[in-house]
Amino acid sequence: MKILVLTGAGLSAESGLPTFRGMGGLWNGLRVEDLATSDALARNPGLVLDFYNTRRQQIAKAHPNAAHVALARPQFATKHKVIVATQNIDDLHERAGSSKVSHIHGSIFEAKCNACWRSWSASYDLDPEDTCPHCDEPAVRPNIVLFGEAPKETRMIEQAIKKADLFVAIGTSGTVHPAADWVRQAKVSGVRTLEINTAKTIVSEFFDETLRGAASEVVPRWVASMIG
Numbered sequence: 163m164k165i166l167v168l169t170g171a172g173l174s175a176e177s178g179l180p181t182f183r184g185m186g187g188l189w190n191g192l193r194v195e196d197l198a199t200s201d202a203l204a205r206n207p208g209l210v211l212d213f214y215n216t217r218r219q220q221i222a223k224a225h226p227n228a229a230h231v232a233l234a235r236p237q238f239a240t241k242h243k244v245i246v247a248t249q250n251i252d253d254l255h256e257r258a259g260s261s262k263v264s265h266i267h268g269s270i271f272e273a274k275c276n277a278c279w280r281s282w283s284a285s286y287d288l289d290p291e292d293t294c295p296h297c298d299e300p301a302v303r304p305n306i307v308l309f310g311e312a313p314k315e316t317r318m319i320e321q322a323i324k325k326a327d328l329f330v331a332i333g334t335s336g337t338v339h340p341a342a343d344w345v346r347q348a349k350v351s352g353v354r355t356l357e358i359n360t361a362k363t364i365v366s367e368f369f370d371e372t373l374r375g376a377a378s379e380v381v382p383r384w385v386a387s388m389i390g
Contacts, residue, residue: 163241165388166319166326167233168341169248169255172333172359176378177224177254199309207290207303214304215287217251218270222285226258229332229381234259237389245326247319249334249341251306266313266341268306276301316340324351332358333377336365345369358384 171181192209196202203210226234234255238244246255247264253271255263273284275294282295284305292302307313320340323329329348336342345368348355357369358380366372373380 163327163388164243164245164322164325165328165330166245166247166322167330167332168334168344169233169246169250169332170334170338170341171250172335173227173229173248173377174224174250174252174254175333176227176229176376177252179220179224179252195309200311203303203308211288211290211303214270214306218285218287218304221252221254221270224252224254226254227378229377230254230258230260232382232385235385235389238385241389245319245322247315247322249338251304264315264319266307266315266319268304268314270304270306272305273302274305275299276303281305313340319344320347323348323353326353328354328356330356330358331365331369332381334359334363336363356384 175181197210197213232238233244233246245262245264246260247266248255249266251265251267251270253269271283271285272281273288274281275297277299278294278297280294280296288302288304291300293300294302323344326348329345331345334341342365345355345365349368355369355371357363357366357372358377359366359372360374360376373384
């Protein structure tokens with residue numbers, strides 16, 4: 163069976179990583195949404211980089227939870243062709259053992275240059291004075307998708323949806339596009355759909371099946387049932 167798994171902020175929240183809403187909506191007295199934009203980066207790069215440096219430090223201290231581990235089980239990938247796509251900018255899927263994870267919103271552990279657009283691994287704090295190792299321009303930023311920017315790898319994921327036998331959304335709110343539209347695309351393509359979440363979302367009605375509860379509890383049971 164070909165399975166496409168989409169994971170969202172609710173999955174990483176169970177590892178202690180707060181979502182934007184979970185951060186109380188503010189960081190150092192500023193609205194988080196006002197920091198996560200290309201305009202904010204241009205106006206005050208030091209402030210925006212400090213915000214993401216803090217996020218990177220939080221993520222580095224977090225650990226994969228039971229849901230991450232279950233999705234990375236070798237038996238699961240052996241019995242089924244599993245593709246994992248995530249809206250999360252952390253590396254918890256990889257640390258749990260998943261390979262070839264598609265990061266729709268990029269990775270906090272990568273940097274890129276706003277001048278030449280090349281990217282590289284960067285697990286260190288970024289500073290406005292940092293220069294690009296490729297073009298030497300001081301235009302370094304986290305390699306993540308800011309509000310208003312286009313998500314990554316969407317064409318590949320949309321093609322994978324059409325070819326999948328099962329589309330599974332775990333811990334996603336159903337409010338962020340284009341991921342919020344993918345369950346509809348799956349339905350049009352005749353793909354079976356499953357939602358795993360703690361509560362009903364605005365797209366729950368489009369799923370063929372829903373499983374309610376914490377991902378760290380529900381996902382391991384579901385994976386075990388798929389392995390047989």
